[in-house]
Amino acid sequence: IRNAFVRIQPSPVSQLRDTLLPRPDSGRYNFPIYTYVLSPFTPVRGRSYLVSASAPSLGTASASVSVPDKGTVYYPPTTTLALDNPTNSKPDVLLMLYLRLSWAAQGYICRMYLDYEYLKEGEWVVGRAEVPVSSRNEKAFSLEGATYPYLHPVRSSLMPLSSSKMGTLVQSSTN
Numbered sequence: 001i002r003n004a005f006v007r008i009q010p011s012p013v014s015q016l017r018d019t020l021l022p023r024p025d026s027g028r029y030n031f032p033i034y035t036y037v038l039s040p041f042t043p044v045r046g047r048s049y050l051v052s053a054s055a056p057s058l059g060t061a062s063a064s065v066s067v068p069d070k071g072t073v074y075y076p077p078t079t080t081l082a083l084d085n086p087t088n089s090k091p092d093v094l095l096m097l098y099l100r101l102s103w104a105a106q107g108y109i110c111r112m113y114l115d116y117e118y119l120k121e122g123e124w125v126v127g128r129a130e131v132p133v134s135s136r137n138e139k140a141f142s143l144e145g146a147t148y149p150y151l152h153p154v155r156s157s158l159m160p161l162s163s164s165k166m167g168t169l170v171q172s173s174t175n
Contacts, residue, residue: 001034001053001055001058002018002034002055003018003055003056004018004036004053004054004055004058005053005054005055006036006051006052006053006054007051007052008038008041008049008050008051009049009050009052010047010048010049010050014038014041015038016036016037016038017036017037017038018034018035018036019034019035019036019037020032020033020034020035021033021035036053043067044067045067045068045069045070045102046067046068046069046102046104047066047067048064048065048066048067048104049064049065049066049067050062050063050064051063051064051065066104067104068101068102068103068104068105069102069103069104070102071099071100071101071102071105071108072099072100073097073098073099074097074098074099074100075096075097075098076096076098078093078094078096079093079095079096079097082095083095095112097110101154105154106153106154107151107152107153107154108151108152108154109149109150109151109152110149111130111131111148111149112130112131112133112149113128113129113130113131114128114129114130114131115127115128116128116129130148132146132147132148133147133148133149134146134147135147
């Protein structure tokens with residue numbers, strides 16, 4: 001939408017300026033992206049904002065957005081021991097974690113990564129792989145038919161979720 005008046009509130013009310021951005025891939029569309037920007041602007045955790053846009057030919061539209069506070073992750077001692085010393089842990093240990101989410105959080109996704117180093121042609125190389133939460137064949141866990149984390153909606157203040165390999169308990173803060 002061109003020639004719109006776009007702003008973000010609360011105070012101070014900030015007006016966004018229009019600009020053109022180049023497309024990273026012009027295979028489908030060969031014109032730039034027409035957008036509105038506000039710079040410098042850093043959203044504040046825990047704060048709500050009202051975004052409104054007015055265009056002479058289209059009228060006014062507005063929406064609000066709340067930026068969630070940073071969540072916290074807690075590990076019970078059994079999970080901490082398994083992660084800190086995997087060679088001394090049972091292969092079927094249930095890894096649990098507890099998430100405390102912001103009051104403004106509408107959903108969450110919990111991912112686990114394996115960071116590792118390996119020797120390649122005489123040099124150490126750093127690698128990273130995402131750990132699936134389940135596999136089609138649970139007895140012989142493999143990447144074939146692996147299930148990876150997905151976005152979960154927050155439904156209540158305390159919500160248990162689990163799988164045979166990784167479980168989570170989610171708590172939404174009330175402040």
